[in-house]
Amino acid sequence: MRHDLILRIGVKLILPFILLFALYVHFHGEFGPGGGFQAGVITAGMVIVYAIIFGADAARRVVPQGLVEQLIPLGVLIFASAGVPAMFKGRTFLDYGVLADDPASGHALGILIVETGVLITVSSTMTAIFYAFAERGRA
Amino acid sequence: MTLVREFISHYNYLITIFLMIAGLYIVIASGNMIKKLVGLSLFQTSVYLLYIAPGKIVGGTAPIIDPAFKVYSNPLPHVLILTAIVVGVATLALGLALVVRIHEAYGTIEEDEIFAKDGEI
C-alpha cells in the first residue's frame, strides 16, 4: 500500500484532522456524545491508519513502542491522582469540588482531568495492542 | 388475548432473553474459540439491553441538561452500561489475545483438535 500515491498523500492530509476531531470529541464530552474513551480510540485510529499505509516500522519510528507502553499506566495515574488532592483537604477520595474555587467548576475540572487520563490510556492501549499483533506471524 | 398482548408489549425483555440464551448456547456448543468469544459478547450485550430499556422514561429525552426539557431518561443505567461495555471490550480484547497465543502454540483454534494434541484440559 505504500506504493499507492493517492493513499499516501490522502492519509498524510487527513491525519491532523483525525487528531483534531479526537480532541473535539474529548472536550465536548459533556455537551454531546463523546468523552475520553471515544477520543482515545479515534487517536489510536490515527496511528493505526498511518501504520496500515506506511507499515508498522514507520509507525514505530513516529510513535515509539516504549513510549506507548509507558503511557498506559500514566493515564490511569492521572485519573487516580485527580482524586487525591481532596484527601489532603479533609474531604473524601474523588471529591472533585476542591480542585477549583467553587464546587461546580471544581467538578468540571475534575471530570476533564480524568477524561484526559482516560484518553491517554485508551489511545496508548489500542496502539500497543496494534503494535503487538500487527505483522505477527510474518517470518 | 390481553395475556398475549401483555406478553408482546414486553418485547424488550423478550429480545433480552433471546440474546442471552443465544449467546450462552454459542459459548457452550461451539468448538471454535473465536466463536465462543462472539457468543460471550452476545451474552453480555443482552445484559446491556436489560439495564437500558427499563431506564427509558416515557416522554423523557436524553439525559443532558437543557432548559427546554423537563423530563429526562434515567442516566444511571447509561453510566452503568458504559462501564459494562468497557469491561466487555477489555474481556473480548484479552480473550482474542489469548486466542492468538493459543494459535501460535498449537496451530489451531478448534477445541477438539487441541485436546487431541495435548490431552483433555
Add this chain to the structure above:
Amino acid sequence: MKAIEPHLPVLPVLIPLFGALISAFFRRGTMAWGMALVATWGAAAASWLLLAKVLATGQPISYLMGGWAVPWGIEYRVDVLNAFVLMLVTLVGAILMPYARKSVAHEIDQHVQAWFYSMYLLSLTGLLGITVTGDAFNVFVFLEISSLSTYVLIAMGRHRRAVLAAYQYLIVGTIGATFYVIGIGLLYLVTGSLNIADIASRLGSAPPEFSRPILAALAFLTVGVCLKLALFPLHVWLPNAYAYAPSVATVFLAGTATKVAVYLLLRLFFSVFGVAISFKTLPVAQLLLVLSVAAMLIASLSAVFEENAERMLAYSSVAQIGYITLGIALANQSGLTGSIVHLLNHAVMKAALFMALGAVVYRLGAARISDMAGLGRRMPLTMAAFVLTGLGIIGVPGTAGFISKWYLALGALEKGYWPLVFLIVVSSLLAVIYIGRVVEAAYFREPTESNAKTKEPPLSMLVPILALAALTIYLGIDTRVSAEIAASAAKMLLGGLK
C-alpha cells in the same frame, strides 16, 4: 496517623492501585518487586489498622466516595466481616512478596516481570475493592478488575497449556460476572438503588408482586458467585488454572480469590436478601448442602488419583470450599462461624502448601509426586512445613483446620444432621490419603538422580513457608483472632444488616 485515619477504608484499594501503576513504569523486575513489596505491606498495615478500629468501636465504618451521600454515591462500608476478609487477603498478599522475588525471577521472562507484578497488584486491588465496597455495581467493577488481571497472571505460566487454562477461566469467569450483573440489574429494577444497605432495607418492605424478580435475582446472583468460588460442579476452571499458572500466581489465587467470592456470597445471602428470602423461599440451603457434600467427597476423591501435586492441591481446594459452603448452607451460628474461620485457616494453609510446592518447582522444575521422591531428606524444612500444613488440611487437633471442622460439626449437630458429621470425617480421611501420598514419596522413597543434589530453597522463599506453617499451628491453638472474630461476624450476619 490522625490524618490517615478517616481515609483508612479507601487505603487498602488505593495503595495497591498506585503500586500497580508505578510498577508498570519499571523495566527491571527487581524495581517492580520493590514497589510491590511496599504496596502489599502498606495495604496489609492499612487492613490491620482497619480491623483494629472496627473491633474497638464495634460499629461499621462508612466512607463516602466523592462526598456524595448514599444512595446517590458509592459508599465503602467496613464491618467485622469485611475487615476480617481484608486482613486475610492482605496477609496472603504481603507474606507472598519476599517469596516472590526468586520465584518470579526463575519462572517469568525477564522483559515481562514488571508487568507480572503490576498485574499481581491490580488483582490485589480488585479483590480488596470487592471486600471493602458497599455498592453492588462497584463490586462488579472490582470483580472484573481482579478477574482480568488474574487471567493475565495465569497466562504467564511456562507450559503452553497455561494460555488454554487462562482462556477457559476467562470464558467461565466472564459468564459468572455477567450473571452477577444480571442479578444486580434485576435488584436495581425492583428497588431502584445500588447501595447494599439500601437494597437490603428496600427489599424488606417490597410488596409481594415483586417476589418473582427478587427470586430470579437471587438465582442469578447465586450461580454467578458460585462460578467464581468454584463450587462443585462449577469448579472445572480451578484445577487447570492452579496447575499451569506461575507458582506465585497459584499461591495468590489459592489464598485469596475464592475467599473473596465466598465473602460476596455471604454478603448477598445474609445482608442483602436476609435469611428469610435466601433460605425459606427457594431451596437454596438444600441445594448448597448437596453440592457442598458432593464437593467434599468427589473433589477429595479426584485429588487422591492425581499425579501432579499442584492439581491435587487444587482439587483439595475445591473440597475445602465445599466445607465453607456447607457452613453457609447450615445457616446457624456455629456453621457460619466455621465457614468464616475456615476462610482464614484455609487461606493460610493452602498458601503454605502451594508455596512449598513452588519451592520444589524452583529447585526441580516440576511438581509431579513421583519426582518428589526422597525430598524429605534433601529439603527437610520445606517438606516439614508441607506435612504440618497437610495435617491442618486433614483437620488434626492442634492445627487450624481442626477449629473450622469443629465448628462445622457443631453446626451440623445443632441442626440434627448426624450423617453430615460422618461425611466430614470421611472427607478428612480422604485428605489423609492424598496428603499421605506426598508424604510417602518424600519420606519413604530414595531420592532419584535428578533430585539427589537439590537443597533447600533460598532463605527468602523458606521463611514465608515456615511462617505460614507456624501460623497454622498458632491458629489451631489460640483462636482469639480467628474464631472469635468469625463468631461475631456470624452473629452480625444472622441478625441482618443494621
